[in-house]
Amino acid sequence: MTKFRAKLTFILIVLIGSSMLIAGIFMAKVLENSHVKSLQENMERELKVIASSGVWDYQGTESELFQFYTAQAHRLKEATNERMTYVRADGKVLGDSDQLPEQMDNHLNRPEIAAAIAGGIGYTTRYSDTLKEKMLYAAMPVKNPAKVTIGYIRISMSLEQVDQSIRSLWYFLISGLLLLFLVAGVVSYRIAKSITHPIEKMTKVAQQITNMNYESRVPTYQDDEIGQLGVAINRMSESLQGQMARIQENERRLQGVMENMMSGVMMIDRDERIMLLNPSAETILGFSSQELLGKKYNEAKQQFEFTKLIQECIELQEPISDEMMFYYPSERILDIHLSPIAHEDEEWSGVLIVLHDITAVRRLERMRSEFVANVSHELKTPIAAVKGFAETLLAGALNDKETAVSFLQIIFDESERLNRLIGDILELSKIESKRIPMHFSPVYLPEFLERSLSVLRKEAEKKHIELTMQVEEDMYIEADEDRLRQIIINLLSNGIAYTQEGGKVKLRVEPLDMNADGDYERLRLIVTDTGMGIPKKDLPRIFERFYRVDKARSRSSGGTGLGLSIVKHLVEMHKGTIRVESEVGIGTKFTIELPVIH
Incomplete structure (x- = not known):
């Protein structure tokens, strides 16, 4: 809103300044034209007086003509304080108050002379290479009694006074413009501030609401449209604060459940991208959420069978359960459940995958099965030996004392072995069940x-x-x-x-x-x-x-x-x-x- 206020102030200042600048340029131009016009009228009168009072038909050599007319030009300059030049009808300069006439160029083609030839009197304004300043020239033809042009007289004066007047005008205009800019800036700023200040406050509150600061409120203003807007924003903020409190509470509960679940949870959206991965899923799959989130499931470097199972669930849009062996990051057995996600307004919006690590369960089942089989086998061997040799003794081997003693020794050894086996099994069972006290x-x-x-x-x-x-x-x-x-x-x-x-x-x-x-x-x-x-x-x-x-x-x-x-x-x-x-x-x-x- 500060930018808007600055822009409004700037536009106002530009409009005022542009208007005054245009007016100043117009006034300066009018003043300059008026001043030059007045000078031209004065110069015309002076030329007529000089033409009627001077001697212009002097006869003599060229050197004498230079001296005569140059002396006359000097006298006139002393009287008028203006440069005086006498030009013969053929353009030859015969006398000049500021320069040597014999060193000056032919002046027949000068604009003021050409204008005098055409209209009786000529004016021009130009920069003088001789005097190094801007000059106003006026020329008029000199005629004999027979009305034949015998030459031209020209006077010129510096326009420094005119330029000084224009510069003074500009200084005044610029000073006034700066003062006006300052006044206009202060006034427009205060006007803009009175308009934009309430809106600024509302904008800040809206930004704070956007940044989830729902405790921010708009100050109370007058009961106008802006005041009603502030009340509406406050009501909206209160409503959002209550809703966000409930949402955040639900999110905390859900996050707590997700982070502490032993099972892995993975969600794929309708664009087939992985959108959710809880810590257990990261551990099971061997990849962090930064590596998988946002990627398509078939680009996430997962096991081919697992990717195939996801693709099957997406195509069929039906729940699928399967048990699968994973080899990365370690060998484990996973119980996988895939369920399509559907909302009321959509037929299908993604897939929810739940991963259960049942490696320990399957290993325990295998160990239990192997243990039973091993115990049975280990018990069966000595029992079979005892039974076999006892049957042999009962069948008549008792009569052979040496054979009987040998068989009885074997029966004793096997029974000892059986006793050790049972003892070790009982010992291991007590150790594994933590029922042995340690001293x-x-x-x-x-x-x-x-x-x-x-x-x-x-x-x-x-x-x-x-x-x-x-x-x-x-x-x-x-x-x-x-x-x-x-x-x-x-x-x-x-x-x-x-x-x-x-x-x-x-x-x-x-x-x-x-x-x-x-x-x-x-x-x-x-x-x-x-x-x-x-x-x-x-x-x-x-x-x-x-x-x-x-x-x-x-x-x-x-x-x-x-x-x-x-x-x-x-x-x-x-x-x-x-x-x-x-x-x-x-x-x-x-x-x-x-x-x-x-």
């Missing part, structure tokens, strides 16, 4: 590890395996001693079981994260062997229940396939981590990192 206490590692290794030394000596330990003195850790021993013995037992005769199994402890006082905050326990190693394809699964790399050898060694799974759970209960590195034919290294203090 943390300080453990002196050198003594603790030596006792743990002594349990397995006889087993290692049977295979001529070198069992060693490397641990610094004065190393302590806060842990559940029984569970920590179970971890160490399980790992060392595995190393001995899968290492050939004459191999090595080593336990090493290293301090980690030394602080400024020289104390360590974490410990690293490393168990290495020189055994057969684990193929790379099996490394990700060795901590699964009943998973065996070499199934035949595992059974022959008496393993249940649950040891590493129990170790992993016990390490995690100590807030630690475990990882494995292995090369086939070289050996395996298990690395455990545990906090020193809980």
Whole structure:
């Protein structure tokens, strides 16, 4: 509105100034013409007086003529203060009050002379190269008693006085114009302000409403059209404020639901562009909303089967549900539901997609199925052995004492194996269900590890395996001693079981994260062997229940396939981590990192 006020003021000033400028130009021109006209009349009278009183028929040589008429021109200039020139009938200058006549050009072609020849008297205004100023010239023919032109007399005067008068007029006009501009600017500004000020306030309020500031109100004005407009704007602002409050509340609720949903939500509009993506959908699809929003679904670098499913829903405009394997950003199974969106005024306006990550559910189902199958298989093998050898004994093998003892030993070994399997299953079940209480206490590692290794030394000596330990003195850790021993013995037992005769199994402890006082905050326990190693394809699964790399050898060694799974759970209960590195034919290294203090 300030621009409008300025424009209105500017237009008014321009109109006033233009009018005064035009009037000033007209007045200056009239004044100049009037002044010049007056000068011409005076000059005409002077020429007539000079022509009647002067001697113009002087005879003599050219040099004498120059002297005579030049002297006469000087006398006339002293009397009139005007330049005087006498020109012979052929254009030759015989005398001049300001210049030497013999050096002057022929003047027959001068405008004032030509005008005098044609009309009896001639006038012209031009810039004089001789005097370097603007001059007014007047010329009149001089005739003898026989009315024959014998020459021309010319007088000229400077127009500096006329120009000075015009300049004075212009100074007056410009001063008055500036004063008028100032007065007109102040008056027009106040008039424009009185008109535009209420509208400015309303405009600001409207802009604030546009910027969602619905608390802004228009001040109360007189009860006219502008006042009524202000009241209407205030009512509209109050209505919008209430509506926006409800909309914002609904948006907050919807945003809270969308951001905290475990399922991914994706919306595609009728132009097939992705318009909505919640955080869960970003995580599931592996792309941020900045990368996908606004793009067409078939240009969003999504899995081909997923894109095909969206296209099918758009074409059929019917709900579709499907289960699909995704491989990016990680391998997972998704339950996908696509529903066409339709409004009352439109048949179809987009597609709503809901993504459920059911990878954990399917993995749990697979693990449950595998667990049942593995347990059944593991239980069936010793039971079948016990049953088979018992039937053989019942069939008459008892009479052969040596055979009977051998069979009974096998039955005993299988029952022991069955007992260990059931014990490990119960142990793992309690660990996974968090039903095992942890009793943390300080453990002196050198003594603790030596006792743990002594349990397995006889087993290692049977295979001529070198069992060693490397641990610094004065190393302590806060842990559940029984569970920590179970971890160490399980790992060392595995190393001995899968290492050939004459191999090595080593336990090493290293301090980690030394602080400024020289104390360590974490410990690293490393168990290495020189055994057969684990193929790379099996490394990700060795901590699964009943998973065996070499199934035949595992059974022959008496393993249940649950040891590493129990170790992993016990390490995690100590807030630690475990990882494995292995090369086939070289050996395996298990690395455990545990906090020193809980």
